[in-house]
Amino acid sequence: MKITDIKTCSARFGYVRVYTDEGLYGTGELSHQGAGWRLIVDSMKGLLLGEDPRDVDMCFEKVRRAFIFRGGMSGHTISALSGIEIALWDLAGKAAGVPVYRLLGGKFRDRVRLYVDCARGNYAETTQRVREAGFTAMKFDLDDANRPEKMDRWNWTVHPAELEVIVAEAHEIREAVGPHMDLGIDLHGRYDVVAGQKIAIAVEALDLMWLEEPVPPENIDALAQVKAASGTPICVGENLYLRYGFRELLEKQAADIIMPDISKCGGLSECRKIANMAEIYYVPFAPHNNSGPLSTLADAHTCASVPNFLALEYHRFRDEGMENILMKDEPLIEQGHVVLNQKPGLGAELDEDYVRTMMPAEDDGELWR
Ligand SMILES: [Mg+2]
Numbered sequence: 001m002k003i004t005d006i007k008t009c010s011a012r013f014g015y016v017r018v019y020t021d022e023g024l025y026g027t028g029e030l031s032h033q034g035a036g037w038r039l040i041v042d043s044m045k046g047l048l049l050g051e052d053p054r055d056v057d058m059c060f061e062k063v064r065r066a067f068i069f070r071g072g073m074s075g076h077t078i079s080a081l082s083g084i085e086i087a088l089w090d091l092a093g094k095a096a097g098v099p100v101y102r103l104l105g106g107k108f109r110d111r112v113r114l115y116v117d118c119a120r121g122n123y124a125e126t127t128q129r130v131r132e133a134g135f136t137a138m139k140f141d142l143d144d145a146n147r148p149e150k151m152d153r154w155n156w157t158v159h160p161a162e163l164e165v166i167v168a169e170a171h172e173i174r175e176a177v178g179p180h181m182d183l184g185i186d187l188h189g190r191y192d193v194v195a196g197q198k199i200a201i202a203v204e205a206l207d208l209m210w211l212e213e214p215v216p217p218e219n220i221d222a223l224a225q226v227k228a229a230s231g232t233p234i235c236v237g238e239n240l241y242l243r244y245g246f247r248e249l250l251e252k253q254a255a256d257i258i259m260p261d262i263s264k265c266g267g268l269s270e271c272r273k274i275a276n277m278a279e280i281y282y283v284p285f286a287p288h289n290n291s292g293p294l295s296t297l298a299d300a301h302t303c304a305s306v307p308n309f310l311a312l313e314y315h316r317f318r319d320e321g322m323e324n325i326l327m328k329d330e331p332l333i334e335q336g337h338v339v340l341n342q343k344p345g346l347g348a349e350l351d352e353d354y355v356r357t358m359m360p361a362e363d364d365g366e367l368w369r
Helices: 037-048 056-066 076-096 123-132 160-177 193-202 220-228 242-251 267-279 293-304 352-357
Strands: 003-011 013-020 025-030 111-117 137-141 182-186 210-212 234-236 312-314 337-339
Touching (some): 003 037, 003 076, 013 037, 013 076, 013 293, 025 076, 037 076, 056 076, 076 267, 076 293, 111 182, 111 293, 123 137, 160 182, 193 220, 220 234, 293 337
Parallel strands (some): 111 137, 111 312, 182 210
Antiparallel strands (some): 003 013
16 A cells, blocks of 8 residues: 555644555545645655555654655644644554554453543633533633733743732632532733742642643753642643653653644654653643644544543634544543443544535635645
C-alpha cells in the first residue's frame, strides 16, 4: 500500500486526509493549526508520496527530521504533522481491519473519561447541566487579565485584593460542584512564581483535581518552585511539543499531572510515548483538547492505550450540532465518556455534508484540496 495524495479541509476545524493506491483513505484533525497550516501540510506531502502509510512512526520521523530547520521541534510544523499522523493511524487501522487502539498495544479501558472545560460563567447552572449529562469532572478558568484588582494586565504579581477574589471564587466553585466532582482550575500561565505559590497554597483545602499552569510554560525550574510550595496538584503541558518537550518537566518532577495536546504536539503515537514516560514517574496523563469531535475520538484511542490516563478535556459541551460532524451509529459521548467502538480505524467518518456547512462563507471551493 502506498500513499498517493494528501489533502486538507478547513471548516472551523482543520482536517487532513491521506489517500492510497488501494482506495483506502484516512482522516485526521489537527488543533491550534493557525494560519498557513494547509501550506505546511502541502509542503510535507512530497516526502510521504510512495511510502506505506502503515509505517506511521517512520513517516512521522521522516518528515520531522526533514523539517528540523523549519520547526521540526515544535509549533505549527508539529501540529500540521500531527494531523497527518492521525490520518495515517486511521488508515493503518482500516488496512488491518481493527480499531486504532489495537495497533497502539491494545486498550486498558473501553470508556475514556472526559472532563468539561467550562471556562467562566454561572457555576451552579453550568454544574447542573454538566452533571445531568453524566460527567464526573470539570474545569473552570480563574485567571482574568482584566480584573479590576490587577495593577495592569502585563504584571503577573497577584495583589492581595485579587488573591482574595480568586480564592473566594474557587470556594464558590467547589461549593457549586460539590465534594465529589473532580475539579480543575486553570490559570493559563498568567502569574509569577510567588503569585503561583500563594494561589496554590490558598486553594489547598479544596482538594482540586489540579491547578493548571500557575506560571508560564517556558521555565521548568520556576514551575518546580510552585509545585514544591503546596500540596495542590499542578498540571501543565498544553504548550509543550513531542517527547523532548516533556523530558525536562518529568526529570525535574516539576508537575503532578501532564496534559499534552495530542492533535497538536505530535499525534497518537508520540503522546502514547509521552504518557509512558510520565508513567515511570507515577504522573497521570490528562490530555488538553480544544478540538472537534474527530480529534476527541482520535485522542480517545491513545487514552485507552495507557494505564496512567486520568481524563481527556472536552471543550464542545456547549456547542450545538457538534455530534453531527461525525457519522456514527452511537453517540460520540455517553455519560461523560467516549465509548470506543469496534470499527476499523478511528471508528467514524466525517459527515461531509455537515462539515461543508461549517466552511467559511468566503470559501466556495472544494471541501478537500
Ligand atoms: Mg489550559
